[in-house]
Amino acid sequence: MNPLLDPPPPPTPATPSREFARGLVAVIPMLLGAVPFGLIYGALAVKAGISPLLAIAISSIVFAGSAQFMITKLVAAATPGLLIVLSVGVINLRHALYSAALAEKLAHLPLRWKVLLAYLLTDEAYAAALRRMQSEVHPESRHWFLFGCGFGLWSTWQLACIAGVLLGGHIPAAWSLDFAGTLTFIAIVVPLLKDRASTGAMLTAGVVSVAAFALPHKLFIIAAALAGMAAGVLLERLVRRTGLNA
Amino acid sequence: MNLWLTMALAGLLTFLIRYSFIGAAGRITPPEWFRRMLRFVPIAALTALIWPDLLMPAGEWQLSFANPRLLAGLIAALVAWRSQNIFLTIAIGMGALWGLQWWL
Structure with missing residues (x-):
């Protein structure tokens, strides 16, 4: 030792x-x-x-x-x-x-x-x-x-x-305390955005969530989460293949 | 479906996810693509909850500077990026929302 x-x-x-x-x-x-x-x-x-x-x-x-x-x-x-x-x-x-x-x-x-x-x-x-x-x-x-x-x-x-x-x-209701939930998620997600693949996953999930917002039963949550994960995996593979990274 | 039954199933599923690799204890190695994907799960899942609350607070598009949630959310994202501190992000984000709601 x-x-x-x-x-x-x-x-x-x-x-x-x-x-x-x-x-x-x-x-x-x-x-x-x-x-x-x-x-x-x-x-x-x-x-x-x-x-x-x-x-x-x-x-x-x-x-x-x-x-x-x-x-x-x-x-x-x-x-x-x-x-x-x-x-x-x-x-x-x-x-x-x-x-x-x-x-x-x-x-x-x-x-x-x-x-x-x-x-x-x-x-x-x-x-x-x-x-x-x-x-x-x-x-x-x-x-x-x-x-x-x-x-x-x-x-x-x-x-x-x-x-x-x-x-x-x-x-x-005017206290808008529900916003603290969203702020907690922001505080967890932002430090995870360390490279292009994770930023791409975030942007994809975000765009799909608002684009699919009108789907019944709040299906936009599942759609956006799956799209974001898929985008992250694909982008990471692309980054590894081309050697580009942030 | 009865709400109690729904929650029992949701709780069971959550436990099984948490127990998965701990329970397998090295006997099962997750496939490579699955381990790569896991890194993006918190980002994708939580973003799916963040964006609609900032951009469509009342269920409708509100892409403007008169939208206090969008501005407060952006300020909070900046704080999270600079400080990496959960408590500071929530405190400044809530303060910004209250200030903007009063001012706008």
């Missing part, structure tokens, strides 16, 4: 409870975005005609901010159930990316851990835990860190959504 090249070990032993606590702390910055988002989801769900009990249950059943936000719009537009499920699948397909990135690090764990950590896997928990999961310092306890991130986000998300359901009717 070379003390100059290897990262120093944590100052305190990496016991499960300490790693869990570190995970809770690491996810705190993400809560600043998740709390208003959860409030808005709760308010929009009630406004869309979803019963308060179901609105709260969705937060644990689906447990995905962007998908829950979209569900309120789809239910408000009386979209058929099958298309709601399909739209949720397309929007949440990105979690397969996180699942693939973490699979190797969690491979040694028993089934109950894999199920628990998969259930808690969100954009926020993944972002907060990524560096710790990639670190080879005390790898035997790093899943507790991920659990801390996931649990911190999950419990806060439940409380925010419940508060949103209860407060829903009292939030004035």
